[in-house]
Amino acid sequence: MNYQVNKKGYYGNYGGAFIPEMLYQNVEELREKYLEIIYEESFQNELNTLLNDYVGRPSPLYYAKRLSEHYKSNIYLKREDLNHTGAHKINNTLGQILLAKRLGKTRIIAETGAGQHGVATATVCALMGLQCIVYMGEVDIERQAPNVARMKLLGATVIPAKSGSKTLKDATNEAIRDWINNPVDTYYIIGSVVGPHPYPDIVARFQSIISKELKSQLLIKTGNENPNYIIACLGGGSNAAGIFYHYLEDEKVNLIAIEAAGKGIHSGYSAATSVLGKPGIIHGSKTLLMQNEDGQIIEPYSISAGLDYPGVGPLHANLFETKRALFASVTDKEALDAAFLICNLEGIIPALESAHALAYLEYLKAKENDVIVINLSGRGDKDLATYLKFMK
């Protein structure tokens, strides 16, 4: 099986580029040029130097001894939380901004949910001296206030999205609207493996550094580059795509994607797209999508702003349909409990998103000799207010 995107921009039955005519030129230019640009030697040199010296890569692979004892297995954490700006998002923003510069773009726009992608975008725009506009749902602006402050400090303009659930999907709609109005000078940095082709492939390639590093780190630590399980949380799916990427064709490695069940999958307050979703089109691609009988999007919900999205990227829709990855979900409460557990056992405060992946350890029937890798996609500084509210 091949799980990569094909020439037409599809992962199996999912993907494509369903875009308004006004954006056709932009997306087509990107599609024609992206592979050539990003695999050029000078591009790779510039990107790798910044990944090492600015982001702090490679991110450590940490053997979580006390967590392993607790679950009677061998648990490693891939520490994307230690990256500059506190999450995996910067792997992608750095790559895309170098791409934007080579395309001659001067104005950068982005959407953000938890604010991590917005912060990462504002950061690289400051680094490169480019104008930065970030769209963010009004609800998210409130619950992720520290990240809004960081974006402003870094010189970005944050524009609230006031429609719908006032969260990530609405911010994405606003960003697309801006792009339609400014097609010539503006580059839209999408923050996850979503959007029209070639975006999902661009983001997956930039995030694939995670599994590239993981292979050599595991080989050194365990003598085998393949773990038994890889677990990642799934919003749009970029951190999962990154840590799955170099294992996709190796069917011996079990890939597990964890969605947000919110207050319960069928409670009406959930973002468990693989269970509740059907094929549909959102933000330019055909994928699994939470929608009612009329095709209207059902408002998603999760305690974690980064997982609060009604779809998954087309790569993941295909992994779900082909059963290459196992999709499961955990509730707000289970994620909070997992966060408190790892705070106490390992001295690590995880992002609420990452806590969803950790929570699945309660369900995984691993053996004593199994090797489990969890992608710790980000750190919990931005979630302190939520944690304090629920701390016992």
Ligand SMILES: *Cc1c(COP(=O)(O)O)cnc(C)c1O
């Ligand atoms: C944005 C974010 C996510 C969710 O996005 P993906 O594209 O699914 O990775 C997960 N964890 C953290 C820390 C994030 O900032």
